[in-house]
Amino acid sequence: MTGRPVKVFLVDDSAVVRQVLQALLGSEPDLQVIGSASDPIFALQKMAHDWPDVIVLDIEMPRMDGLTFLRKLMAERPTPVVICSSLAGNGTQTAMQALAAGAVEIITKPTMGLKDFLEDSADQLRAAVRAAARSRPRALQVARLQAGTAAPVPGSGAMAQTTERIVAIGASTGGTQAIERVLTALPRVAPGIVIVQHMPERFTASLAERLNQLCAIEVREARNDDRVLPGLALIAPGGRHMQLRRSGAHYQVQVLDGPPVNRHRPSVDVLFRSVARNAGRNALGVILTGMGDDGARGLREMMDAGANTIAQDEASCVVFGMPKEAIRLGAARSVLALDEIPRALLQGGG
Known part of the structure:
Protein backbone atom coordinates (compact mmCIF):
# COMPACT_ATOMS: atom_id res chain seq x y z
CA MET A 1 0.00 0.00 0.00
CA THR A 2 1.52 3.30 -1.08
CA GLY A 3 0.24 6.82 -1.61
CA ARG A 4 -2.62 6.65 0.88
CA PRO A 5 -3.31 5.31 4.37
CA VAL A 6 -4.35 1.69 4.85
CA LYS A 7 -8.12 1.62 5.29
CA VAL A 8 -9.08 -0.46 8.35
CA PHE A 9 -12.52 -1.62 9.45
CA LEU A 10 -13.19 -2.92 13.00
CA VAL A 11 -15.73 -5.65 13.77
CA ASP A 12 -16.19 -6.31 17.48
CA ASP A 13 -19.27 -6.42 19.70
CA SER A 14 -17.47 -4.55 22.49
CA ALA A 15 -17.81 -0.79 22.25
CA VAL A 16 -14.76 -0.42 24.49
CA VAL A 17 -12.61 -2.54 22.17
CA ARG A 18 -13.78 -0.61 19.12
CA GLN A 19 -13.02 2.68 20.86
CA VAL A 20 -9.53 1.61 21.96
CA LEU A 21 -8.64 0.10 18.58
CA GLN A 22 -9.89 3.24 16.84
CA ALA A 23 -7.56 5.35 18.99
CA LEU A 24 -4.54 3.05 18.67
CA LEU A 25 -4.75 2.55 14.92
CA GLY A 26 -6.20 5.90 13.95
CA SER A 27 -3.31 7.77 15.56
CA GLU A 28 -0.90 6.41 12.92
CA PRO A 29 -0.55 8.51 9.72
CA ASP A 30 -0.39 5.39 7.51
CA LEU A 31 -3.51 3.78 9.04
CA GLN A 32 -7.08 5.06 8.69
CA VAL A 33 -9.99 3.47 10.55
CA ILE A 34 -12.86 4.02 8.13
CA GLY A 35 -15.56 2.47 10.29
CA SER A 36 -16.62 -0.13 12.82
CA ALA A 37 -19.52 -2.44 13.54
CA SER A 38 -20.79 -4.56 16.41
CA ASP A 39 -21.37 -7.64 14.26
CA PRO A 40 -20.65 -8.92 10.72
CA ILE A 41 -24.14 -8.14 9.40
CA PHE A 42 -23.77 -4.45 10.21
CA ALA A 43 -20.19 -4.60 8.93
CA LEU A 44 -21.22 -5.85 5.49
CA GLN A 45 -23.80 -3.09 5.21
CA LYS A 46 -21.27 -0.39 6.09
CA MET A 47 -18.36 -1.79 4.08
CA ALA A 48 -20.44 -2.00 0.93
CA HIS A 49 -19.99 1.76 0.53
CA ASP A 50 -16.23 1.81 1.19
CA TRP A 51 -14.43 -1.53 1.23
CA PRO A 52 -11.43 -1.65 3.60
CA ASP A 53 -7.89 -2.86 2.95
CA VAL A 54 -7.79 -4.74 6.28
CA ILE A 55 -10.47 -6.00 8.67
CA VAL A 56 -9.79 -6.45 12.39
CA LEU A 57 -12.23 -9.13 13.46
CA ASP A 58 -13.49 -10.60 16.73
CA ILE A 59 -14.80 -14.20 16.88
CA GLU A 60 -17.61 -14.20 19.44
CA MET A 61 -20.35 -11.85 18.19
CA PRO A 62 -24.14 -11.80 17.83
CA ARG A 63 -26.01 -12.79 14.65
CA MET A 64 -22.91 -14.18 12.90
CA ASP A 65 -19.72 -15.44 14.49
CA GLY A 66 -16.33 -14.28 13.26
CA LEU A 67 -15.26 -17.61 11.75
CA THR A 68 -18.41 -17.83 9.63
CA PHE A 69 -17.86 -14.25 8.51
CA LEU A 70 -14.19 -14.93 7.73
CA ARG A 71 -15.06 -17.93 5.54
CA LYS A 72 -17.75 -15.90 3.78
CA LEU A 73 -15.26 -13.11 3.08
CA MET A 74 -12.58 -15.45 1.75
CA ALA A 75 -15.04 -17.27 -0.48
CA GLU A 76 -16.72 -14.16 -1.89
CA ARG A 77 -14.32 -11.22 -1.57
CA PRO A 78 -10.89 -12.17 -0.16
CA THR A 79 -9.71 -9.42 2.18
CA PRO A 80 -6.80 -9.40 4.66
CA VAL A 81 -8.13 -10.16 8.14
CA VAL A 82 -6.46 -9.80 11.54
CA ILE A 83 -8.25 -11.82 14.21
CA CYS A 84 -8.36 -10.11 17.61
CA SER A 85 -10.18 -12.42 19.97
CA SER A 86 -9.99 -14.02 23.41
CA LEU A 87 -11.14 -17.31 21.85
CA ALA A 88 -8.16 -17.58 19.50
CA GLY A 89 -5.44 -18.52 21.95
CA ASN A 90 -2.21 -20.24 20.94
CA GLY A 91 -2.91 -23.69 19.56
CA THR A 92 -6.68 -23.57 20.07
CA GLN A 93 -8.97 -25.13 17.52
CA THR A 94 -10.50 -21.70 16.90
CA ALA A 95 -7.09 -20.22 16.07
CA MET A 96 -6.28 -23.05 13.68
CA GLN A 97 -9.67 -22.75 12.00
CA ALA A 98 -9.11 -19.02 11.54
CA LEU A 99 -5.68 -19.54 10.00
CA ALA A 100 -7.00 -22.31 7.77
CA ALA A 101 -9.79 -20.02 6.61
CA GLY A 102 -7.31 -17.33 5.60
CA ALA A 103 -6.65 -15.03 8.58
CA VAL A 104 -3.28 -13.30 8.15
CA GLU A 105 -2.50 -12.62 11.81
CA ILE A 106 -3.98 -13.52 15.21
CA ILE A 107 -3.90 -11.35 18.31
CA THR A 108 -5.15 -13.12 21.44
CA LYS A 109 -7.09 -10.85 23.77
CA PRO A 110 -7.15 -11.63 27.51
CA THR A 111 -10.46 -12.03 29.28
CA MET A 112 -9.40 -9.53 31.96
CA GLY A 113 -7.59 -6.19 31.73
CA LEU A 114 -8.54 -5.83 28.09
CA LYS A 115 -8.06 -2.08 27.72
CA ASP A 116 -4.57 -2.18 29.27
CA PHE A 117 -3.62 -5.16 27.11
CA LEU A 118 -4.66 -3.44 23.89
CA GLU A 119 -2.72 -0.33 24.81
CA ASP A 120 0.36 -2.37 25.81
CA SER A 121 0.11 -4.34 22.56
CA ALA A 122 -0.29 -1.28 20.34
CA ASP A 123 2.91 -1.94 18.38
CA GLN A 124 1.95 -5.58 17.81
CA LEU A 125 -1.51 -4.59 16.61
CA ARG A 126 -0.20 -1.94 14.24
CA ALA A 127 2.45 -4.29 12.87
CA ALA A 128 -0.20 -6.98 12.30
CA VAL A 129 -2.43 -4.57 10.37
CA ARG A 130 0.49 -3.32 8.26
CA ALA A 131 1.56 -6.90 7.51
CA ALA A 132 -2.00 -7.81 6.56
CA ALA A 133 -2.21 -4.80 4.23
CA ARG A 134 0.79 -6.13 2.29
CA SER A 135 -0.72 -9.60 1.95
CA ARG A 136 -2.86 -10.90 -0.87
CA PRO A 137 -5.35 -13.43 0.48
CA ARG A 138 -6.57 -16.11 -1.89
CA ALA A 139 -10.13 -17.30 -2.37
CA LEU A 140 -10.93 -19.99 0.18
CA GLN A 141 -10.39 -23.50 -1.15
CA VAL A 142 -11.26 -26.61 0.82
CA ALA A 143 -8.81 -29.40 0.18
CA ARG A 144 -10.20 -32.93 0.20
CA LEU A 145 -8.81 -36.37 -0.42
CA GLN A 146 -9.88 -37.91 -3.68
CA ALA A 147 -12.81 -40.27 -3.47
CA GLY A 148 -11.80 -43.73 -2.45
CA THR A 149 -8.62 -42.70 -0.62
CA ALA A 150 -8.19 -42.91 3.10
CA ALA A 151 -5.76 -41.33 5.52
CA PRO A 152 -3.20 -43.76 6.86
CA VAL A 153 -3.26 -44.99 10.40
CA PRO A 154 -0.51 -43.00 12.16
CA GLY A 155 2.34 -45.18 13.24
CA SER A 156 1.23 -48.12 11.10
CA GLY A 157 4.78 -48.40 9.75
CA ALA A 158 3.59 -49.31 6.26
CA MET A 159 6.00 -46.80 4.75
CA ALA A 160 8.73 -47.24 7.38
CA GLN A 161 11.74 -47.65 5.13
CA THR A 162 14.85 -45.54 4.72
CA THR A 163 14.94 -42.97 1.97
CA GLU A 164 17.70 -40.67 0.81
CA ARG A 165 15.28 -38.20 -0.74
Missing part, protein backbone atom coordinates in the same frame (compact mmCIF):
# COMPACT_ATOMS: atom_id res chain seq x y z
CA ILE A 166 14.43 -35.30 1.54
CA VAL A 167 12.00 -32.46 0.86
CA ALA A 168 12.49 -29.32 2.99
CA ILE A 169 9.72 -26.71 3.01
CA GLY A 170 9.79 -23.23 4.55
CA ALA A 171 6.89 -20.78 4.88
CA SER A 172 5.57 -17.86 6.90
CA THR A 173 2.55 -15.56 6.36
CA GLY A 174 -0.07 -17.45 4.37
CA GLY A 175 1.91 -20.65 4.77
CA THR A 176 -0.66 -22.69 6.66
CA GLN A 177 -2.99 -22.65 3.66
CA ALA A 178 -0.14 -23.15 1.18
CA ILE A 179 1.29 -26.12 3.08
CA GLU A 180 -2.19 -27.65 3.30
CA ARG A 181 -2.66 -27.40 -0.45
CA VAL A 182 0.72 -28.99 -1.11
CA LEU A 183 0.47 -31.83 1.40
CA THR A 184 -3.15 -32.76 0.65
CA ALA A 185 -2.20 -33.20 -3.02
CA LEU A 186 0.46 -35.81 -2.21
CA PRO A 187 -0.02 -39.58 -2.33
CA ARG A 188 1.00 -41.80 0.54
CA VAL A 189 4.23 -42.72 -1.28
CA ALA A 190 5.62 -39.17 -1.10
CA PRO A 191 9.23 -38.69 0.03
CA GLY A 192 10.03 -37.71 3.60
CA ILE A 193 9.28 -34.04 4.30
CA VAL A 194 10.60 -31.59 6.91
CA ILE A 195 8.78 -28.29 7.37
CA VAL A 196 9.37 -24.99 9.13
CA GLN A 197 6.31 -22.75 9.35
CA HIS A 198 6.75 -19.55 11.36
CA MET A 199 4.33 -20.14 14.24
CA PRO A 200 4.28 -19.68 18.01
CA GLU A 201 4.51 -22.55 20.46
CA ARG A 202 1.46 -24.86 20.53
CA PHE A 203 0.16 -23.65 17.17
CA THR A 204 2.33 -26.15 15.30
CA ALA A 205 0.95 -29.18 17.16
CA SER A 206 -2.59 -28.13 16.23
CA LEU A 207 -1.54 -27.50 12.64
CA ALA A 208 0.07 -30.93 12.38
CA GLU A 209 -3.01 -32.60 13.89
CA ARG A 210 -5.29 -30.86 11.43
CA LEU A 211 -3.13 -31.74 8.42
CA ASN A 212 -2.83 -35.35 9.56
CA GLN A 213 -6.60 -35.63 9.37
CA LEU A 214 -6.68 -34.18 5.85
CA CYS A 215 -3.68 -35.83 4.20
CA ALA A 216 -2.91 -39.26 2.80
CA ILE A 217 0.58 -38.95 4.30
CA GLU A 218 1.18 -38.85 8.03
CA VAL A 219 1.82 -35.37 9.43
CA ARG A 220 2.98 -34.62 12.97
CA GLU A 221 4.99 -32.22 15.04
CA ALA A 222 8.66 -33.22 15.08
CA ARG A 223 10.32 -34.75 18.13
CA ASN A 224 14.04 -34.91 18.70
CA ASP A 225 15.66 -37.85 16.85
CA ASP A 226 12.57 -38.58 14.74
CA ARG A 227 13.53 -40.40 11.54
CA VAL A 228 12.54 -38.85 8.23
CA LEU A 229 10.61 -41.51 6.33
CA PRO A 230 8.58 -41.77 3.13
CA GLY A 231 4.97 -40.89 3.70
CA LEU A 232 5.79 -38.72 6.72
CA ALA A 233 5.95 -34.93 7.13
CA LEU A 234 7.54 -33.49 10.28
CA ILE A 235 6.71 -29.90 11.30
CA ALA A 236 9.17 -27.99 13.49
CA PRO A 237 7.66 -27.19 16.90
CA GLY A 238 6.87 -23.54 17.51
CA GLY A 239 9.53 -21.86 19.62
CA ARG A 240 12.28 -24.37 18.72
CA HIS A 241 14.63 -24.81 15.79
CA MET A 242 14.76 -27.98 13.71
CA GLN A 243 17.80 -29.34 11.86
CA LEU A 244 18.37 -32.35 9.65
CA ARG A 245 21.21 -34.71 10.43
CA ARG A 246 22.40 -37.99 9.02
CA SER A 247 22.97 -41.15 11.03
CA GLY A 248 24.44 -43.81 8.79
CA ALA A 249 21.91 -44.40 6.02
CA HIS A 250 19.15 -42.68 7.95
CA TYR A 251 18.06 -39.08 8.19
CA GLN A 252 16.84 -37.74 11.52
CA VAL A 253 15.73 -34.39 12.84
CA GLN A 254 17.24 -32.58 15.77
CA VAL A 255 14.88 -30.29 17.71
CA LEU A 256 16.80 -27.77 19.74
CA ASP A 257 16.67 -24.48 21.58
CA GLY A 258 18.67 -21.47 20.49
CA PRO A 259 18.36 -17.77 19.78
CA PRO A 260 16.03 -16.57 17.02
CA VAL A 261 17.55 -16.50 13.54
CA ASN A 262 16.23 -13.80 11.20
CA ARG A 263 13.90 -12.93 14.12
CA HIS A 264 12.34 -16.40 13.98
CA ARG A 265 12.43 -19.60 16.01
CA PRO A 266 11.97 -21.96 14.26
CA SER A 267 13.91 -20.49 11.37
CA VAL A 268 13.75 -21.72 7.79
CA ASP A 269 17.42 -20.84 7.29
CA VAL A 270 18.42 -23.11 10.18
CA LEU A 271 16.59 -26.04 8.57
CA PHE A 272 17.71 -25.35 5.00
CA ARG A 273 21.38 -24.96 5.94
CA SER A 274 21.36 -28.25 7.80
CA VAL A 275 19.74 -29.93 4.79
CA ALA A 276 22.44 -28.45 2.54
CA ARG A 277 25.17 -29.87 4.81
CA ASN A 278 23.70 -33.29 5.37
CA ALA A 279 21.61 -34.15 2.30
CA GLY A 280 23.13 -32.13 -0.55
CA ARG A 281 21.90 -33.30 -3.95
CA ASN A 282 19.54 -35.81 -2.30
CA ALA A 283 17.30 -32.95 -1.20
CA LEU A 284 14.66 -30.66 -2.68
CA GLY A 285 14.05 -27.24 -1.11
CA VAL A 286 10.78 -25.36 -1.40
CA ILE A 287 10.22 -21.80 -0.18
CA LEU A 288 6.59 -20.70 0.07
CA THR A 289 4.68 -17.51 0.81
CA GLY A 290 5.93 -15.35 3.66
CA MET A 291 7.13 -11.94 4.74
CA GLY A 292 10.83 -11.16 5.15
CA ASP A 293 13.84 -13.09 3.90
CA ASP A 294 14.18 -16.11 6.22
CA GLY A 295 15.10 -19.15 4.16
CA ALA A 296 16.42 -17.34 1.08
CA ARG A 297 20.10 -17.75 1.96
CA GLY A 298 19.57 -21.29 3.20
CA LEU A 299 17.87 -22.19 -0.08
CA ARG A 300 20.89 -20.79 -1.92
CA GLU A 301 23.15 -23.00 0.19
CA MET A 302 21.00 -25.99 -0.70
CA MET A 303 21.27 -25.19 -4.40
CA ASP A 304 25.04 -24.71 -4.13
CA ALA A 305 25.22 -28.13 -2.48
CA GLY A 306 23.48 -29.70 -5.49
CA ALA A 307 19.87 -29.72 -4.31
CA ASN A 308 16.97 -28.85 -6.54
CA THR A 309 15.17 -25.73 -5.35
CA ILE A 310 11.73 -24.20 -5.93
CA ALA A 311 10.22 -20.83 -5.07
CA GLN A 312 6.48 -20.17 -5.12
CA ASP A 313 5.54 -17.62 -7.77
CA GLU A 314 4.23 -14.15 -6.98
CA ALA A 315 0.73 -14.69 -8.37
CA SER A 316 -0.08 -17.55 -5.98
CA CYS A 317 1.62 -16.07 -2.86
CA VAL A 318 -0.27 -14.35 -0.06
CA VAL A 319 2.95 -12.41 0.64
CA PHE A 320 5.71 -12.47 -1.98
CA GLY A 321 8.55 -11.76 0.42
CA MET A 322 10.57 -14.88 1.18
CA PRO A 323 10.23 -16.36 -2.35
CA LYS A 324 11.05 -12.98 -3.91
CA GLU A 325 14.26 -12.73 -1.88
CA ALA A 326 15.22 -16.30 -2.80
CA ILE A 327 14.68 -15.52 -6.47
CA ARG A 328 16.72 -12.32 -6.13
CA LEU A 329 19.61 -14.32 -4.69
CA GLY A 330 19.44 -16.80 -7.56
CA ALA A 331 18.49 -19.54 -5.10
CA ALA A 332 15.54 -20.98 -7.02
CA ARG A 333 16.11 -23.32 -9.96
CA SER A 334 12.35 -23.17 -10.63
CA VAL A 335 9.59 -20.65 -9.88
CA LEU A 336 6.23 -22.40 -9.78
CA ALA A 337 2.61 -21.69 -8.96
CA LEU A 338 1.46 -23.27 -5.73
CA ASP A 339 -0.66 -25.93 -7.44
CA GLU A 340 2.32 -26.98 -9.58
CA ILE A 341 4.55 -27.67 -6.58
CA PRO A 342 3.16 -31.08 -5.47
CA ARG A 343 3.89 -32.71 -8.83
CA ALA A 344 7.35 -31.12 -8.93
CA LEU A 345 7.97 -32.39 -5.43
CA LEU A 346 7.17 -35.95 -6.49
CA GLN A 347 9.31 -35.64 -9.60
CA GLY A 348 12.25 -34.22 -7.68
CA GLY A 349 12.22 -30.69 -9.09
CA GLY A 350 10.66 -28.11 -11.38
